[in-house]
Amino acid sequence: MSDSVLTGRPVHRHLIPHFDLKSKNPIAKMLMTHIEKHNFQRNPYLNKMRYAGGVVNLGYSQKILPARTNRLRIEREQTLRETMKALVYCANYKLNSESLFEIKMSVKSLAKQINQLHVSEPTKKYRHGRDNYNPVLNALKDLAAAGLVMLQQNYCVKLKRYQSMRIFITPELFSSLGVNKKTIKKLIHSQHKHDVKSGYDVNKENKAQHLRALVSASIQENDSHALKALKARIKNEFNLPGDIKDIKKKLASLIKNQKSDNAQTEAPQKPQLSAEQQFNRLVVNLNVPAFSIFEIEERVREQHPALDKGSPPYYEAMIKLVKDFHQ
Structure with a gap:
């Protein structure tokens, strides 16, 4: 047994x-x-x-x-x-x-x-x-x-x-x-x-x-x-x-939303590009060849002999000519 x-x-x-x-x-x-x-x-x-x-x-x-x-x-x-x-x-x-x-x-x-x-x-x-x-x-x-x-x-x-x-x-x-x-x-x-x-x-x-x-x-x-x-x-x-x-959850959500709003309002604005930077970016985007840039510089000198080379008005005139040339 x-x-x-x-x-x-x-x-x-x-x-x-x-x-x-x-x-x-x-x-x-x-x-x-x-x-x-x-x-x-x-x-x-x-x-x-x-x-x-x-x-x-x-x-x-x-x-x-x-x-x-x-x-x-x-x-x-x-x-x-x-x-x-x-x-x-x-x-x-x-x-x-x-x-x-x-x-x-x-x-x-x-x-x-x-x-x-x-x-x-x-x-x-x-x-x-x-x-x-x-x-x-x-x-x-x-x-x-x-x-x-x-x-x-x-x-x-x-x-x-x-x-x-x-x-x-x-x-x-x-x-x-x-x-x-x-x-x-x-x-x-x-x-x-x-x-x-x-x-x-x-x-x-x-x-x-x-x-x-x-x-x-x-x-x-x-x-x-x-x-x-x-x-x-x-x-x-x-x-x-x-x-x-529930109150703690609501407060946490309010604080989170307020922080996001402040971050959006206080976001630093992007600095504007100078005339020279705008010209260089335009040349890259439009793929302008070097000989065309030389021709544009000669035209600017003929049309605006009083402008100093490298000044903002000088590059603004060149930007205008580049846009007219590639339209």
Whole structure:
């Protein structure tokens, strides 16, 4: 009899993932409902990543995921579903926070929440046992390669080990679930008004997080360029109210139009050509031969003996003769 019959589970799987916590946050509650109904086999972001492969950018290192079949195994789909539930449950939805959409939890705690933390028996190498949560790590890497989350993990020279991994939800996760970003933005702003009435201070919270990161060397503080770009994008898309964003767009377009109008009005006028330059250009355009120019000069001397050679009236007379000669 096989091991799967004896244990009631596949041989390669230690625990069955499940997430049973219920959130009171309206944003997390709505997202968890969409995740429960979502068909991961038809997720365009995951299908594109599995078909073409992907790159997991960890901030200062990269991991390349090879191309795979688009068909997800049931175990992988279950792990993705429960992991995504835990992510939206633990995410930060505080407006004007420096860590908006960040998961304030370690990967080990995240795996424990979804029943994927397997502690092996003590061995000679691991005398206290070994914590294994590779299914959750693989699920996070798949989501990161698909662009649904961002992972950041730096190496600490002082501790000689990697610091705790930071996880951020990207706006693409909402669109992959069929949730409009305007709906999320509306819920975030309404929750912010309720928090302000309750006495929540955003600046105080940001300062406390910064001091906590300075005290503990295992917490990352320096952001990579990709993370800074993501924070700026989230701030632009979710922190600003819609009316202020429209006003900024109108102002930017007005400033751009005004600059273009000023550039047109203040454009330097082309300097007029001198009589000599006009004559030389006319000779080139009409392809006047040299012997004709000598004849024209003799005529000018005969008709206008008082004109000085090389003066503007002298060249004006020559221009007139050239035009009459080549008409």
